Amino acid sequence: xxxxxxxxxxxxxxxxxxVIAAFQTKQNKAVLGSATKYYNPLxxxxxxxxxxxxxxxxxxFFRRTQKPHVLFLGLGKKEQASVETYRKAGALAYKCLxxxxxxxxxxxxxxxxxxxxxxxxxxxxxxxxxxxxASYSFDNYKNKKKKQVLQNIVCYVEKETLLKEKNLxxxxxxxxxxxxxxxxxxxxxxxxxPALLAKRVQGYAKKYxxxxxxxxxxxxxxxxxxxxxxxxxxxxxPPCLIVLEYKPPKPTKNRKKIAFVGKAVTFDxxxxxxxPSMKMDEMKHDMSGGANxxxxxxxxxxxxxxxxxxxxxxxAENTPSGSAILPSAVLHMRAKKTVEVLNTDAEGRxxxxxxxxxxxxxxxxxxxxxxTLTGAVVVCLGHVASAIMGNxxxxxxxxxxxxxxxxxxxxxxPIYDEFCEAMKGKVGDLQNISSGQAGAxxxxxxxxxxxxxxxxTKWMHIDCAGTAWNQSHLPYCTYGASGHGVRTLAEFALxx
Ligand code: BES
Ligand code: ZN
Ligand code: ZN
Numbered sequence: 001x002x003x004x005x006x007x008x009x010x011x012x013x014x015x016x017x018x019v020i021a022a023f024q025t026k027q028n029k030a031v032l033g034s035a036t037k038y039y040n041p042l043x044x045x046x047x048x049x050x051x052x053x054x055x056x057x058x059x060x061f062f063r064r065t066q067k068p069h070v071l072f073l074g075l076g077k078k079e080q081a082s083v084e085t086y087r088k089a090g091a092l093a094y095k096c097l098x099x100x101x102x103x104x105x106x107x108x109x110x111x112x113x114x115x116x117x118x119x120x121x122x123x124x125x126x127x128x129x130x131x132x133x134a135s136y137s138f139d140n141y142k143n144k145k146k147k148q149v150l151q152n153i154v155c156y157v158e159k160e161t162l163l164k165e166k167n168l169x170x171x172x173x174x175x176x177x178x179x180x181x182x183x184x185x186x187x188x189x190x191x192x193x194p195a196l197l198a199k200r201v202q203g204y205a206k207k208y209x210x211x212x213x214x215x216x217x218x219x220x221x222x223x224x225x226x227x228x229x230x231x232x233x234x235x236x237x238p239p240c241l242i243v244l245e246y247k248p249p250k251p252t253k254n255r256k257k258i259a260f261v262g263k264a265v266t267f268d269x270x271x272x273x274x275x276p277s278m279k280m281d282e283m284k285h286d287m288s289g290g291a292n293x294x295x296x297x298x299x300x301x302x303x304x305x306x307x308x309x310x311x312x313x314x315x316a317e318n319t320p321s322g323s324a325i326l327p328s329a330v331l332h333m334r335a336k337k338t339v340e341v342l343n344t345d346a347e348g349r350x351x352x353x354x355x356x357x358x359x360x361x362x363x364x365x366x367x368x369x370x371x372t373l374t375g376a377v378v379v380c381l382g383h384v385a386s387a388i389m390g391n392x393x394x395x396x397x398x399x400x401x402x403x404x405x406x407x408x409x410x411x412x413x414p415i416y417d418e419f420c421e422a423m424k425g426k427v428g429d430l431q432n433i434s435s436g437q438a439g440a441x442x443x444x445x446x447x448x449x450x451x452x453x454x455x456x457t458k459w460m461h462i463d464c465a466g467t468a469w470n471q472s473h474l475p476y477c478t479y480g481a482s483g484h485g486v487r488t489l490a491e492f493a494l495x496x
Contacts, residue, residue: 001135001151006155016068017104018070018107021089021112030047030049032044034111057088061096071096071097073092074089083407088475090126090133091475091476093130094131094135117162125163125170126171130476133175135150177298181483185469185480185481185483186284186285186480193237194239197242198214204294210297225354226354228350228354230325234324239317242290243313244297246297256307257366260311260368262290265318268318269318269320273327286372288464288481289370289464292464296493297493309493328342334358337451339431340430340432343432353449356452356459364457368461368489369449374445386409386463389463398492406488408488414443415447419437419446422435422436423447
């Protein structure tokens, strides 16, 4: 898809369709944004049409014998239209244009103004994000691929300040990064083993000019990563640890060191504590935490992040076999702690613990891990928000500020001392499932991770088990993986 802008009035359009924004008046009537109605008297009739009220999440495609056709897009009440409203409107626009088989579209940018013109570039960026993200589909394995109809988006602006080149670049960068996150997560288990994931990431790193290295199983042994090795030992596909290193091109003195860690269980069958077969296929997505931190790192790099980012992705396949760890196994972790494995399906925390320990050797100023860690978080927050937990208020606040900008929902849960207590082991130092506190599974999992965080480390954990896929309530999320969190992680890295 081509995305560009022209410093021209929308009256000069050569594209087959124009998109005009409409708002909703207090009397629930549609009113066209800006002065677009004067450009073509025909358009004025829309304001008299009772079928279209300009409400948000509504649209009206006006097919004309003489081009251009017009797509009216409702943004709802002017004072209520948020960044997220614009993102959803973008997604709706894509769906209409696709259905109407439009190849080329002109966007009347000034019609989108909510009168706070200073905001318009950010709102339009969000609109374009929604439009691009809604065009995603995963059809790598279909012989007959869906041909993308829409090829060309041209934004018409009368003034340069309404939409900057930077906004177009940024919308496209987000789309490309989230496409990578979704693609990785959507890959089936037989097409994305730990080794194949490492290979894919190597390719992306090269394209984005980031350093990438992989610690193979033999090196994991040297590093005493009993957690990653233990989880991976039942599979014929060996585990590994992928590391990305981004350094800003012009490093400043006050740059920060950020570390991301992402769970990449390329398939979670549960191991000997085998999962039920119902929906087990969805466990191909159990590497979404890894996919999201990879994508966020690439995105931050593309947007010229002033901070350093090191990203660690422990990758393993959790399958039962004669060589798999058994419930009761004691693992010797990199941090020199021992863990009694009471349930081999609580594997994510085992691989994360080693990677978190490894990440802390570089003394990061902020450490964030992302994982599809527990079914319990889905019970808490459904598919609407990820859970965040951590040991530092300032860090959580900074993350929440990033989230306010991106609209990706995250909700904080506690790590009470009682939860840490419940993870203490009877045979080992720790056990990988709690004794008691069963309902608080998302928090006890975080309490387990906390045992591997050194006293001075500012750390935050994100449980994205509910949001990594199944986000079809958002119009810009299509079937399968969502990439939820990628934009916020990158935003955080850019501003920390
Ligand atoms: N990958 C799963 C968590 C999960 C469940 C993600 C559903 C997405 C949707 C994780 O490894 C797991 O199996 N966790 C167990 C932990 C339990 C054994 C303490 C769970 O949540 O059931
Ligand atoms: Zn599991
Ligand atoms: Zn898992």
